[in-house]
Amino acid sequence: MDSSSTRRQNTRRKLFAAAVTLIAEQGFSSTTVDEIAERAGVAKGTVYYNFASKTDLFEELLRHGMELLTGSLRAAAEEAAERGGGRSAALDAMIRAELDFVARHPSLAQLYVAELWRTNRAWQPTLTRVRQQAVEVIESALREAGAEGDPLAESDIPLTASAVFGMVLVAALDWRSFQPERSADDVHAALSRLLQGRLNGAVR
Amino acid sequence: MDSSSTRRQNTRRKLFAAAVTLIAEQGFSSTTVDEIAERAGVAKGTVYYNFASKTDLFEELLRHGMELLTGSLRAAAEEAAERGGGRSAALDAMIRAELDFVARHPSLAQLYVAELWRTNRAWQPTLTRVRQQAVEVIESALREAGAEGDPLAESDIPLTASAVFGMVLVAALDWRSFQPERSADDVHAALSRLLQGRLNGAVR
Amino acid sequence: MDSSSTRRQNTRRKLFAAAVTLIAEQGFSSTTVDEIAERAGVAKGTVYYNFASKTDLFEELLRHGMELLTGSLRAAAEEAAERGGGRSAALDAMIRAELDFVARHPSLAQLYVAELWRTNRAWQPTLTRVRQQAVEVIESALREAGAEGDPLAESDIPLTASAVFGMVLVAALDWRSFQPERSADDVHAALSRLLQGRLNGAVR
Amino acid sequence: MDSSSTRRQNTRRKLFAAAVTLIAEQGFSSTTVDEIAERAGVAKGTVYYNFASKTDLFEELLRHGMELLTGSLRAAAEEAAERGGGRSAALDAMIRAELDFVARHPSLAQLYVAELWRTNRAWQPTLTRVRQQAVEVIESALREAGAEGDPLAESDIPLTASAVFGMVLVAALDWRSFQPERSADDVHAALSRLLQGRLNGAVR
DNA sequence: AATGAATGAGGGTTCATTCAT
């Protein structure tokens, strides 16, 4: 039936929502299935009717959330390309997209940094794959930006891309934790300047 | 009782060493006291003879490790100041120090990013304090660097400092996880170039 | 509503068939309603539409199965009486009937021995009653056989009957589990010889 | 230390004792670890400190218990041989030993018949092995008994042995469940007569 | 100073049963 399938989808959505927040706050192991169920407003058994295990719920959640991230990075890059901003406009647009993403889904960002570099975790492959996708979007922006001026050495590109990606992520998390009163524009501008080389005023 | 005090210190050291690695790999909650004891080569009871609790062991460990980090950043800054490198030499030295730190203590770095932005954790204050100290060292480097050229707006300094700190951290973790074959010099150079404004070529 | 009543009967039959096999293999508690429903090719709710509970399904099943057993023993006895085989022909016919029964319904036999001597089980009375009926059929065969020669002491009869019944049951189960290649005739002959006193040769 | 090893052994013994009774009464799956621990007078965690799992506890228990059985059958056979009883004295002694065993450990006997012919259970191999050993003891008794008179066909021996073994087992269980007032001697005599061929008085 | 057996609260998971469709 359609209605029952809809009902199920709805239950899953509620469980996802409950799980992200809790796991981001407390970590995967410290979050209990009881808590997730209670927060989602369903019985504990319902979690297991909808997901094979706690780990499975978490993995599906990660996959879903991380696709949102790469999706919005890609959208930002394309949009910038269409607008023909040239230069580093695409890079700038992606910084903004990443910033906005963290603002909208802080829990996912928190999860990402907490889990990405761990070894021996069931969902590590999923994360690595997502990281790869996100970083690739930035890499191409770097290549195109380089084409207009002094190009970066090819070997530097992956490292630089991941550094930029990580920097924005960390800066965004710091922003929300330690200076939540600043505006997104403000933070964006500062990061933008940093990456435009105004760092030490050496504009020469 | 010098010998016995030594013996105790030695046991504690073994427990510290066992705990960092395991917790970095698996997270705090997923690491059991049994595992720590086994890895350290002592009986389970011994852990409780030496530490009040699992949390306590972890907090002492964090405090110890984080002092190493701020210590080495400060040392790098001072050394650079003495050598009078000027301009961005101090900043460069700190990048290098942070990179080396992650290379030497990857587990601690991993722990740091996993726990820093979490709320409601016993050791969160410890981490925030450490972050504050580290960022301050970078802030003064930024101020001094700025004094030689176009200064950064004062309001940008904390944000930029934390962004730089975070960027290096993330880049270093990525380096160890995904491109371990690169040399520290190589990674250092790439980050340095990025921060020197070569990102999108001559901005003229 | 003949057609719908037929449909219902059919569903119940499918559920019975699925349940016997599974419960014989895994035991009552280890068999889940989900498994039974899946094996029967119906939805889980259907089980509860047709039976009050899992226990109820099992009891109806047992009752049904055990009536088959006593029925076939009785039929064998009667038939032998009609053919007037005399002596131990009736006993022999019953051995054969029991053997055939186990061959045709191994799951039921398995269930019987697994549950008969347990205490505190809901269906224990059912089983005891069946045992009583089966043993009685054999008892009368023994009495009649005895009438032709040296009679067994009356007090020995119930014990002997239950021993014979049990022996055949166990031998049949062993046959199916450990020597399935032997023919029913073969096994029958061996048991028959054993009960005819050829065990240790001529006792004379 | 010796004392702590003794303590552990003692705990294990208590757990074994608690588990046999409960599992024989209720079956493996229906018996909870809580019940076992409570009956043994220890905490639930203690069960898991001493055994890897509930299944493991059960398997060790089975192995232990079944070795007692084969041991006592073998002892009975040897003793009879020494006493030079000849004829079917050895077989008789083993019947008696089996009877006594069931009287002393009814729970084990109950477990045996309940589990032996099940498929797909973790401990099935253990049981089959034990069965094999027990039956072999009887087989050699049959061969020797046969040597003094009309020998059984070689192909009949395994089947006959398992039939005798099973018959005594079932008879003993019936005895304890349905006619507990009879003496062991009495039951033994009836079974003995049955196997000596007095069944239908055909002593000819 | 160290050990390891024992504990019991609490977590993940299963499953018979209910109920709205």
Place this chain on the structure above:
DNA sequence: GATGAATGAACCCTCATTCAT
């Protein structure tokens, strides 16, 4: 007549902590 999503009690097992040795 049948379905399948949802439930929650109860189960197996884990693990930080205690304590007698």
